[in-house]
Amino acid sequence: MKKIFQHPARDAKPTLWRTQGELENSAEFNESLAREFTDAASGREPGEGLSRRDFVRLMGAATALTGVGLTGCRRPEAHLVPFAKGAEWTVPGKFLFYASAMPTPAGAVPLIVTTSDGRPTKIEGNPLHPLSNGSTDAFAQASVLDLYDPNRSKEIKHDSLTVSRGDLDNLLAKIRATAGSNAGDGLAIIVGRENSPTVERLRAALVQQFPKILWVQDEAISSRGAEEAFDVLFGAGARPACDVAKADVILSIGSDFLNPAESGFGFANGFAKRRDPKGSMNRLYVAENHFSLTGGMADHRLRVRASEYGDFAAAVASAVAAKTGDAGLKALASAFKGTGVTFDPAWIKGVADDLLSAKGKSLVLVGAQQPAAVRALIIGINASLGNLGTTISVRQTGAKPAAKLSDLCAAIKAGSVKTLLILGGNPAHTAPAGLDFANLLARVPETLHLSLFTDETSKVTHWQVPAAHYLESWGDARSLDGTVCSVQPMILPLWNGISAIEILASLAGEKIDGPSAVRATFATYSKDASDAAWQTFLKNGFAAATAWPLSAPAFNQGAALAAVQSAKGSASGEFEVVFLRSSSVDDGRYANNSWLQETPDFVTKLVWDNAALVSPADAKALGIKDGDWLRITAGDRYIDAAALIAPGHADRSLSIALGYGRNGVSHVMEKVGFDAYPLRDSSALGYRGGVAVKALPKDAYVFARTQEHENMEGRNIAREGTLGQFREEPNFASEMDGELPKPVSIYPNPPLTGDLQWGLSVDLNSCIGCNACLVACRAENNVPVVGKDQVRRGRDMAWIRIDRWFASADHREESLEMIPMAVMCQQCESAPCEAVCPANATVHSEEGLNLMAYNRCIGTRYCANNCPWKVRRFNWFDYNERPLDQLYYGPLAPKGMADSLKMAKNPNVTVRMRGVMEKCTFCIQRIEEARIGRAVKAGASDVTKTPLPAFKSACQQACPSESIVFGNINDPQSAVSKAKANARTYSSLAYLNTRPRVTYMARVRNPNPAMPGADLVGAANRRNEHA
């Protein structure tokens, strides 16, 4: 008997959608629904004459006729090579864990690095560290691939000739000798911002020895402007520390504070703790020009152009001042000269009133790229709200100012720089275009670039020195709160890499021996410098009580007023271009990392590209569609970039991510995106007004977006409601299923007899959509990268797909919301995929796992066809064995993986070959390790009475907001059982009765009834129900 499913009808105009086509109900979208897969994912190449199947049929016959030779009849001889001398702690096949940290400009990410047989293979957060809850971000997860990248710079070169380490040492000795004779005159050093106490100590030593040295600190996307403002407002070296967990009401004006790359580690967790609707839930207002992670979490969101953030802040300041009668704030607000634009008074009043109702427990934040005037206004508002000392404290970092890149350029022009050592960054590519840095470099008689890759800067310096990755060098770095974290080498430098600390130490005349430089610094900040204290530092990964002490900030009204008065008004109405930090390649530093290139953008879901984001209204005005070319002209420079329509984007505003469009560095970066750096100017690093935009009559550019795949026909998969709704009816989400059919299933019901039963819960209320789980899964499970062309054909392999739903109950841009939703294999108890597998390659375990036996799979793809969630991934090619540009080569073409990439693989997970289906396994290798660990511990006793060793799935471990919970649902005390018992829990596609082991907790928004459009917040599902 054929079961007929009563699928919910699809709205002609849905209130929740993922793609523009879905919203508009376009012909292409409807055609894509009618098919199970996109063209290529069903094996049909677009627009080919002889179909692929026909070709395979012919080739099959030909192969059969030419005979299948019995090749390789001899047994291949394999060798087992034990150590000659046993290595300390090493047990072959067992993981070893070391504490370390990844230095980033925003502060160190504290880590626990997993090494297997001496190779670092996986990275997790360090749960001991006060700021970390054991989580990481996507960049830290992917950094292990950078270590093994075969494109890394490998040799020391001088004027393109390979030289030895001795030559480099001679050079450094010569520089030191010269500097000693002329007090460092003509010596300049550029460092990145790595927050390393050792680099700071060596800097002090160098400045002491060579007082005339020019010490430059440069980051492409820098918070320098903000820091200079803080120096003025709070005193030199004082930096604000915001505690989002303490704030009841948060207003973010263009601040993507939930994104760890932007604002440092530790915000997402504090924020998520306040999103539980059963506790005291906070409220988030966001005013921003493009949808950011933070904007997606907003309860109320307003589209504001980046150049008008100041006006918005002034409007809020006036409204607050009017209510409180704070003359100081009033003076600040009226002194501000912006574009003169006005905002919806009801919005401003609603925000101001709400902030005032939470005096001392509110928080107003602004993006790091805003000018000092706007920052001073924001501090003024916070001061007036009584937030200074409660939600905002300051930390005295003791940071000493360094010269800027523009100072260096002036010195080079004056001819006073004779030797330039670039020990961080890629300034020839990232420097503001007005500086003409690449050409200025040629004027310096001796230049040296230390870098992981032979990049744009290395090509124009005399010396190129391969840098050591942070996983292969000694170092230290302060995390956001100032706690000093240790950076330990996990492996000897693979390609003779040298760390910046080694170079600086030899310049300062220090003998380097392993950790000696770091150890010497340790003695300066640690009360106890003994061997035992040092060992504890390395073991824990950080030195306790080294955080900068918190103190209540004093508000300097005079300085703030002076800063606000510095603002120059600008004209409103012209286009602006906003430079974004890419969620995939940061400022371009990860452009060579294919895991990250294939990680979709948070919002646009674009891979292997960036795009000029335009609002739907602007797109209409310009007459463009997705992929059409724009010429963006700022001053005397222009770039051509393809446009992408971004719902929720501010009008008369463009956003473009930096770090793309690089050529001639490595094949990974070729033909990837558009370089936006030429549009930047020293005075406009974050955004630039007065931009001219015109559409170019060129063929549309083809983007690859993961969100276009596998549509779900608007079946209330992502669910949200409001706090009021939750309090009335806590289980509103599962109620949306209405009357479910009787729990019968056409699919098999395997016996679930195991004492352990695995399940997973995703809390949509705390999930910010940061991609950490996705990259963690890729690293843990050896998931291959397929390249832009294959993604475009719908063949991406990521086991976790983060759906980004747009929701709007009335289809207006003003009420647009975003819901990220991680979708992995749902591990259905009655799995549709298992019933259709002809080879029994996907079967059920008694512990409720939907297993995938790769070696049995014959690649019919029936299972993927029958999966309602479309989470099964098929290996169309030998993605592991072939370079991405040679996938279509014949069977005799060379195959093989770079040796260094083999080292990055998790030895406990099979590397899949061509023709095999794969999908999320709930990290079965970790489950099995835990089960084995329990059995080993039990030994000759009852195993069921032995506790299971604690473990997490890779996605759960990486999640910064703890929204993914995995575990044994048979144990009522487990975290996952408790999560599943939550009233907000629902199953997606529950009416299919497949009983997924993955459940979701609905998102709850906390709208302010006094705000305009409050009735539309969190209402998309309700509208959907009634339609």
Add this chain to the structure above:
Amino acid sequence: MSNFFPRWANWLPLQLLVCVLVVGAPITLGVWYYFTPKYTRVGYQPDQPVPFSHALHVKQLGMDCRYCHSFVEVAGHSNLPATQTCINCHGEGKILSNSPRLAPVRESWKTGQPIPWVQIHRLPDYAYFNHAVHVNRGVSCYSCHGAVNEMSVVYEAESLSMKWCLDCHRSPENFLRPPSEIFNMDWHPSSATEQRELGTKFKEEWKVNPPVNCGGCHR
């Protein structure tokens, strides 16, 4: 019209049948037998770089397996000993310190280069076997590796095929031993009945429930 088929064609079906039986059957049976690990794997006895004799070290000298394979109880892999382990007894001025047969060991110790032992027991890459869980839960080395204590040159004693694994995973009572006899290669139950009784007792007491689903070994 003459007959289309000549007369001899009447015998063609029978001839074909005989042909299939005579040629086809041996091929089928041949593949059945010769292409299985039982034939291709069992008895594999490659030359090793050092003629190490288990018979001498274990049987005659009474060394425990774990002196060399020291991590077998804690790790998935049962490690081969580092050269250092050999040198403990065969180092300078010790046993046979000048024997030419031990030259590769001394060479390895001097240069730090490992000894390239030839692998005998080899599972496919997609099968994950864990030694620790087996030896801790009553499975002896003997069950998979045979009487290594009597081999002067080690060979593969069992097929290590999936069916062979499952035979034990489905009925572990036929192989479980007292924990004290795991590494005793000379311990044998007096009869199959005794083994079954003992095994069943352990299986129930320890709740031995080896996985028989794919996920137990394939990840």
